[in-house]
Amino acid sequence: MARTGTEELRRRNRAALVEQLHRHGPQTRAELTEALGLNRSTIGALAADLAEAGYVQETTGRSTGSAGRPSTLAECVPKAATVTAVEIRVDRVRFALVGLGGEVLERAETALDGADPVDAIEVVTGGTARDALEAVAAVPGLVDAGEVAHSTELGWAGRDLAGDLASATGREWQVVDTATAAAVGEWSRGDAHEATKLLYLHGGRGLTAGLVVDGLAPRGGSIQLGHIVVQPGGRECACGLRGCLEAEMEVFGYAEDIEYATLAAGMGDAAARDGLRRSGEDLGRALGAVVTATGPDEILFGGWLRELYLSAAAPVRSALAETTLPHLRSRLRLRTPVLGDEGALIGAAETGFATVVDRMR
Incomplete structure (x- = not known):
């Protein structure tokens, strides 16, 4: 039984070391010791074991700034x-x-x-x-x-x-x-890793949202943002409901013409400005329902919603404030993603x- 427990612990430590290097890049044994909470001899043994298995390689790395030899770096072998x-x-x-x-x-x-x-x-x-x-x-x-x-x-x-x-x-x-x-990409490789609950909004020829918790996607985290009703009895939607966000925002037009709409609004076109304002308000109302249900601490506006948010942040935030409890929005950060497409x-x-x-x- 003890031997089985030891082997299981070793497997877990091997996986933890691979995950650390995969997510954070090449590191010295001292850095791995601090990150994983293991002693240096254990890190050395794990690194040697993973090197033999082909997952990790150790190379002469960064200089310490002193007269001594540069530190040895452990890094992933990509093709492994x-x-x-x-x-x-x-x-x-x-x-x-x-x-x-x-x-x-x-x-x-x-x-x-x-x-x-x-x-x-x-x-x-x-x-x-x-x-x-x-x-x-x-x-x-x-x-x-x-x-x-x-x-x-x-x-x-x-x-x-x-x-x-x-x-x-x-x-x-x-x-x-x-x-x-x-959302997983932004948390893992972007700059959203500090978010406990990250909500990503995607604008394509439809509107969707995805929620990740500590970088992982729970079942049920896929959200049909575009079919939240924001105007009861409003425009008929292709899904059969009335007043859906997609219908009210006429997303097919936005998907094709968002650049034109934002440019026209910036040049003083009153109709374009009014359209962006109304769309921002509708988006904010839909977000209010999602935020109330999921309680994220960060929201990213991706796809063409990035352009809409940059042009209509004030109405989005105002409508969100009107439809969300204060304690949910007080910690909420709204911004655009860094990884883009x-x-x-x-x-x-x-x-x-x-x-x-x-x-x-």
Whole structure:
């Protein structure tokens, strides 16, 4: 029993060291000792073990600034473990083969003529690396347990995408929504790692949101932001309801014309300014419901919502304040993401690496 416990502890420590190097880059043994709370001899043994397994290599690293030898750095071997990350959009599929440590080893993009799921699956199948340890696809919409329950942008409903991809490629797939993937990316590789609950809003040809908690996506964190009713009895939405955020904001027009709208408003166009104000207010009201339900401490505005927020931050914040309890909004930070369009692809890869590390434990 004691031996089993020792082996389990060693596995956990190995996984913790790999995770530390993957997330934070090359480090000295002294830095690893401090970060993981283990003694230097244990770190040395773990590093040697992982080097023999091919996951880690040690190199002569940074100078200490004294007459002594430079410190030895432990770092990930990128090709030791790879993840295929895919982002499916209505007009294209983007691919990245990402190595341990976050290095992008390969990148590609293929155009789609519409969002026919059969065509999309065929494109994904052709671009998937067969030797990757994990494969993760990000799609815009409401996703639960591998199923695309609803996607305004793709026009899909009740699509078992994980099952379709598994049948086509002969391997298991994880499927996450674009907003959640981008949230994971911003937390892991952006500058949002201090957020306990991070809410990412994605504007495409639909409006979605994703919630991550301490960098992980809980089940149920995929949110159909665009189908929160902000004007009861308002405009008819394609989903069958009335007054949905997507309908009231006329998101298809915004997705195509947001740059023109913001430019016109900046040049004094009263109609453009009024449209941005009303859209900001509607977005703020929808956010009020989401913030009340989830209690995030940071919100990022991605996709074309970035441009809307930069142009209409005041009405967004004002409407949010009118629909949210004071203690929820007092700690809330609203801003734009730093990874831009790369967030979803990076987050899909990081979702896969979280599974890789979990399997090492």
